[in-house]
Amino acid sequence: MTPYVALPAGQWPEAMEHGRIDDAAFAAAYARSTDTQRAWIKTGLAAVYAALGGPMPASRLRRDALGHNLLLTDQDVPLDYVVIVCGRDFLSPSRLAAAVVPALCARVAEVAAVRVGGVWPRPLLTTLELCGVETACRVAGRDLVGLLAALPAKGRGAVVVLGGLRLPTAIPAAVEVYEARIARRAGVFAERDAAFDTDALDFAHPDMAFFQHGGVCPDRPSWASGPGGLAEALPLGYDAVYAAPARVSEALAAAPLVLGPGRETFWLWPKLPPRIFRVRRLAAGAVATLPAAS
Structure with missing residues (x-):
């Protein structure tokens, strides 16, 4: 049996590392985008952030003394990672931003984008650059099974699927999968x-x-x-x-x-709110009671 090896921050499964897009490609895509195109992307991005309420706290902890002597502790923290996956049929910078920003608002530390079976179009790389996502990779379809199997080494995370891409059926239990598909x-x-x-x-x-x-x-x-x-x-x-x-x-x-007019480059995925990219943990105890006075 292959020994389990955790992947440190900044490192991804082998298939992603092998197909990682370098900084020069990001820079070239950005430089070849026109001022108008970058303005369109930025306008859409700002609206998505506003719609989602901006970044959540890095961690939230609430403790309530409730009925029946119940002390309830409720904590939520970001997932360790989120990977946005799309196939060669997916071309929309607005719908890509609408999938990436919820993870950023959830304060997920590591967000990556993977394109299966095709090159990254310039507008999509520019969108990732403007979102602040520095990891984009290109992988072959045959690499998906191994890539998904290796993701639990990153901790607890999620995969968001865009476009018509279909994932393999064997997906580790530690990886949540969300699909954002439309009829276009x-x-x-x-x-x-x-x-x-x-x-x-x-x-x-x-x-x-x-x-x-x-x-x-x-x-x-x-x-x-x-x-x-x-x-x-x-x-x-x-x-x-x-x-x-x-x-x-x-x-x-x-x-x-x-x-409406002015929102041509805005998109929102109702099923991708930031809260799905958080881990919620609960603890229940008994409220301490003082001994009765003698």
Whole structure:
């Protein structure tokens, strides 16, 4: 039997270390991004941090004396690590940021990103750079089983899966797995008082199919005209709807995420709040009682 060896801080399983992206690649991706593209990423990042409430305390401890003589201690601390995993089909800087920031808000010390079977696109590396994530790796699909098996040596952690990638079925019990998947369909309901920046949308979600309802549909491969209005949008299976602020209530009935003008590069995963990247521990005892006075 192979002896168990803990991986120290900053070191990852062999497959990740072998495919680690060097600093020069990060720097080149950042330099080749335009000022506008970096501004789009930063705008989305700031909004995600605001939506999640910013960084949590590094540790929280609460002790309550409750009924039935119960003394309850409740502690939560960050996981040891989080790994964001995606396949070559995943291309969205906004949805990547929305997966990374919750782990950062949970104060997870080590966050890494792994791409399976393909090179890292420049906008994704730039997003990781702006998030402050310094570890990005490229691995082959055949390496996934060994990579996952080795992760418990990092402690207690989680893997977040983006896009259509499917993980092997054999996953160690010490590794929590969360999936953030969508159908990659969005409805854009343009109105006179709700103009959307289609260049920003294409940059934020290059793997998304956009359907324009009303107005002139952009002449681009990922865009098509959509039928009807918001009232008829529910059966269309949109992951997000872009609509005027005045129509938010109506739009919420059509999709789980509604975004207004100025939020083209914002995304939020409702099932990835920071608290899932924390470890909660409980202790129960008896409240000390004073002896009765004689």
